[in-house]
Amino acid sequence: MPNIKPTQNTLYNDIKNLIIQAKQEVYSAVNSTMTQTYWNIGKRIIEEEQEGKERAEYGKALLKKLSVKLTKEFGRGYSEDNLKNMRRFYLAFQKSETLSHKFKLSWSHYIFLTRISDIEERNFYEIEAVQNNLSVRELKRQFDSGLYQRLQLSLDKDRVKELSKKGQIVESVNDLIKDPYIFEFVGLPVHRSFSESELEEELINKLEEFLLELGRGFTFVARQKRITIDEEHFYVDLVFYNRFLRSFVVIDLKIGKLKHQDIGQMMMYVNYYDRVEKQEDENPTVGIILCRDKSKALVEMTLPKDNSQIFASKYLTVLPDKEEFRKLLEERDLDDI
Helix, strand or coil, rough: CCHHHHHHHHHHHHHHHHHHHHHHHHHHHHHHHHHHHHHHHHHHHHHHHHHCCCHHHHHHHHHHHHHHHHHHHCCCCCHHHHHHHHHHHHHCCHHHCCCCCCCCCCHHHHHHHHCCCCHHHHHHHHHHHHHHCCCHHHHHHHHHHHHHHHHHHHCCHHHHHHHHHCCCCCCCHHHHHCCCECCCCCCCCCCCCHHHHHHHHHHCCHHHHHHHCCCCEEEEEEEEEEEEEECCCEEEEEEEECCCCCCEEEEECCCCCCHHHHHHHHHHHHHHHHHHHHHCCCCCEEEEEECCCCCHHHHHHHHHHHCCCCCEEEECCCCCHHHHHHHHHHHHHHHCC
C-alpha cells in the first residue's frame, strides 16, 4: 500500500468505510433476494403437488426431474435435497405469503430453523439470531443448550408469551437470570473434579461463549477484583456491566452446593459496589452466585423477602436433556392450576 499523508488518513478511512458498508449492503440484499426466491420455489412445488397429485411417488419424481433440469441450466444449488429444503422452508414459514416477513438471515440459518417443529420456539430463535447477529454455529449452540426452555422456566407466563414475538428482552433483573446456566464450552465434564479457579480460567479463556451464555448487553469489567474493607482484602471472581440494566453484575463461582455463607459474602460484594463503585445515575448492583447445586429453601430463607439484587443459579458443564426442561415446565403449569 502506498504511503498516505496524515492529512489524507481521514479521507481514506471514510472512503474505505463507505466501500465496506456498500459491500455489506449488497451481500445483505443478494442474500435476502435469494432466500425469498427459495421460499417462492418451495411455494410453487407445494402448489404443483396439491393439484390433485396426491401420490408420494409423484412428488419424489417431480423433485428429481426438477433438480436435473435446474442444475443443468443454473449449476449447483438445486440438488434434490436442496429442493426438499426449499419445500420445507415454505411449509415452515407459510405466513410469509403476506410478504410482510423479511428474511434477514442466511439460507443456512433457515435450513436449521425449519427443523424446529414448535412454531413459537422457531420464531424465538429466528428473532434471537437476527437481533444478536448470531452465526449458524452460535444459533445451534443456543438451541442445543435449551435457551428457550430455560427462559420459559425463569420468566412468568406473561413474559413467556412475548418470547416468540420479541425474543429475549432485558428490562428488569429477572429478565436477565437463567437457571441453569450451561457451560459445556469450557470442556469440564460433570464427572471430573475441578477447582473454582480452573472454572474461572476456562470461562475467561472462552469469554465470547461466556458472554453469549450470560445474555444480552454484557461487557467484561474485571476478574478477581480486589475490594478492601478495614484493611482486609476480598476478591470478587468476575465483574461485568450490563448496558440494558445500566448496572454492575458481580459473579461468584462455587464448585459445590451453595451454603448460606456464600450468600452472605455476595451480599457484602453487592453492598460494596452499590456504595463505592456505582454512579448516582446507575441502577443497583446485581449479584449472581453460580453453583453446582443449591437448596431453594435455603436461598429464600437467607435473602430478604423483597430481594431483587442477589440470585443463585445452578450451572451445568454438559449440554442438558431438553426433555427434562419440558417436564419441568409441565410440572410448573400443573402447580399453577
